[in-house]
Amino acid sequence: MNSQRIHSNYSLRVFVFFIAGGIVVSLTFADFPEIQSALQPSGSYGLLLAPIGLSFFLAMTVFGVFLLPFCSFACGAAVAYLGQSILAAGNGFSDYRDICAFLCVLVPTFFVVCSGGMHISAMIRETVAKAKPQFKNAFRSYNLAAVLPAAAVCLAGYIIHKI
Numbered sequence: 001m002n003s004q005r006i007h008s009n010y011s012l013r014v015f016v017f018f019i020a021g022g023i024v025v026s027l028t029f030a031d032f033p034e035i036q037s038a039l040q041p042s043g044s045y046g047l048l049l050a051p052i053g054l055s056f057f058l059a060m061t062v063f064g065v066f067l068l069p070f071c072s073f074a075c076g077a078a079v080a081y082l083g084q085s086i087l088a089a090g091n092g093f094s095d096y097r098d099i100c101a102f103l104c105v106l107v108p109t110f111f112v113v114c115s116g117g118m119h120i121s122a123m124i125r126e127t128v129a130k131a132k133p134q135f136k137n138a139f140r141s142y143n144l145a146a147v148l149p150a151a152a153v154c155l156a157g158y159i160i161h162k163i
Contacts, residue, residue: 010065010118014111017069021076022083029084051075052110059117062125068118075110079103 054071058064082103086096128136 010122011111011115013069014072014114014118017072018076018079018111021073021078022080024073025077025080026084051078052106052113055110055113055117059113059120060124061121062128064121065118065125068114068121072110072114075114079107 051071051074054074055068058067058071061067082096082099086100
């Protein structure tokens with residue numbers, strides 16, 4: 001019974017951060033309309049699949065409870081960006097028809113994955129907190145071993161992109 005209450009709290013947190021991401025992008029485009037003409041939604045499918053992939057990854061970590069709302073913020077911003085692009089296209093919206101159909105599947109899937117991921121991450125966090133000290137140290141070293149290569153790949157991608 002208690003886990004259901006916590007799970008609904010996670011869903012609410014995911015929803016609030018999703019809406020906040022959409023509001024930030026909408027207000028940014030309202031204040032700076034020249035930004036929208038400079039940005040084109042190329043590779044939009046990859047942009048939309050990133051939050052779901054990140055949600056799956058963060059669901060298996062101890063810090064997923066804290067980081068998944070920011071993933072939800074990013075997904076809300078991406079959906080608002082695509083919505084603003086569709087509205088700005090006017091009569092040329094046929095280029096965005098596939099993206100609109102994809103959004104109808106993506107957004108509910110993201111909410112299920114992200115709120116469930118927060119619940120799984122909370123259970124992992126509770127399990128690690130109750131573990132013996134030698135298991136905690138092994139888990140910490142595993143997390144560090146997982147984070148360092150991911151950070152190195154991100155840094156290498158940034159450097160390659162700048163060259």
